[in-house]
Amino acid sequence: MRLHDNLLENVKNNEGMKGSKGQFFSVDAIFASIIFILIILSVQSYWDYSMEKINYAGSREELEASSRNAINLLLLSGGVPSNWTEINSSSFNQSSVQSIGLINSDQLILDSSKIDKFLQINTTNYNALKNIMGIPEKYEFEIKFYRWNETDYVLYAYAGSALLDNATDVVNINRYAVLNNTWMRISFRGWEAQ
Amino acid sequence: MSVKIRMLFRSHKNGALFTIDAIIALLAVISVITSAFVMLHNREYRSLGDEAVMSYDSLSVLEETKALHLMAELNDTSSASLFLDSLPSQICAELTVFTQPNISVASVKKSGCTGSDELSVGRSVFITADKSTYYAEMKIWKNQTQSN
Numbered sequence: 001m002r003l004h005d006n007l008l009e010n011v012k013n014n015e016g017m018k019g020s021k022g023q024f025f026s027v028d029a030i031f032a033s034i035i036f037i038l039i040i041l042s043v044q045s046y047w048d049y050s051m052e053k054i055n056y057a058g059s060r061e062e063l064e065a066s067s068r069n070a071i072n073l074l075l076l077s078g079g080v081p082s083n084w085t086e087i088n089s090s091s092f093n094q095s096s097v098q099s100i101g102l103i104n105s106d107q108l109i110l111d112s113s114k115i116d117k118f119l120q121i122n123t124t125n126y127n128a129l130k131n132i133m134g135i136p137e138k139y140e141f142e143i144k145f146y147r148w149n150e151t152d153y154v155l156y157a158y159a160g161s162a163l164l165d166n167a168t169d170v171v172n173i174n175r176y177a178v179l180n181n182t183w184m185r186i187s188f189r190g191w192e193a194q
Numbered sequence: 195m196s197v198k199i200r201m202l203f204r205s206h207k208n209g210a211l212f213t214i215d216a217i218i219a220l221l222a223v224i225s226v227i228t229s230a231f232v233m234l235h236n237r238e239y240r241s242l243g244d245e246a247v248m249s250y251d252s253l254s255v256l257e258e259t260k261a262l263h264l265m266a267e268l269n270d271t272s273s274a275s276l277f278l279d280s281l282p283s284q285i286c287a288e289l290t291v292f293t294q295p296n297i298s299v300a301s302v303k304k305s306g307c308t309g310s311d312e313l314s315v316g317r318s319v320f321i322t323a324d325k326s327t328y329y330a331e332m333k334i335w336k337n338q339t340q341s342n
Binding site for chain 2: 028039046108109148152153173174175177178181182183
């Protein structure tokens with residue numbers, strides 16, 4: 001009992017405890033808090049980075065998909081209607097032509113008259129051509145037909161809109177086909193301007 | 195597991211408690227987070243789609259221009275060899291014609307190319323003038339010497 005009274009007296013006399021609230025404070029707690037904050041900050045910065053990457057991938061995917069679809073339509077189909085080359089350039093739109101294709105019957109075997117008409121519409125009505133090819137308005141395309149001359153591929157025909165310096169995203173697709181029993185390399189570029 | 199506890203006491207100051215368990219846990223957390231970041235950062239989105247399309251395109255073109263027929267009937271690889279050598283420099287290719295799936299008739303590889311473990315394979319069947327059936331196989335892969 002005497003010991004207890006002494007302890008109580010000591011506590012009462014302790015200046016540090018007078019009038020102050022109790023608190024738990026340790027190096028462990030500080031250390032843990034710093035780690036926790038670092039982890040939160042790292043996760044947040046990585047989240048922002050990932051979201052930016054996902055958004056870019058989505059946009060890139062759209063450009064890639066539309067470019068692949070466009071070149072597939074050109075090289076693997078004859079177009080709808082199949083006699084689309086007979087339609088007057090001035091009345092060339094999505095209601096008169098559903099799709100454009102550069103072959104007659106066999107896939108990858110190009111028809112020179114369809115290429116000629118394609119080039120003609122490109123010069124007179126590029127936007128209609130782009131729409132019919134299924135390329136969204138915000139993107140542009142450029143297509144180059146190279147023909148094998150027994151030693152190298154030389155430029156045979158060109159259509160579309162030339163790639164600008166401020167292009168933010170470019171998709172390149174190389175395909176091979178045949179024109180009049182000669183190898184052709186078709187370089188298609190889908191691109192997005194700033 | 196035995197736990198060693200070391201308590202640091204300073205007279206009338208705040209106490210600090212360190213344990214081996216806490217240090218091990220901390221190291222584990224740091225290594226897991228670091229590994230996750232490294233794995234996510236190094237993740238590669240690879241597609242062999244372009245090579246596959248190129249192999250089928252090439253087979254169609256070579257069949258149409260009779261290069262495959264020359265290989266099958268006359269063992270003449272000159273036209274096919276020319277085509278393979280004209281492919282983009284970053285692409286390697288090998289073309290083989292078979293009478294049956296495992297009997298090779300003629301084969302040609304693009305100049306300057308060595309083999310690769312990662313390749314894209316296109317196969318097609320064609321019929322020659324004498325009504326014989328042949329199989330053509332086109333292997334395409336990235337040229338390691340060009341990409342490095």
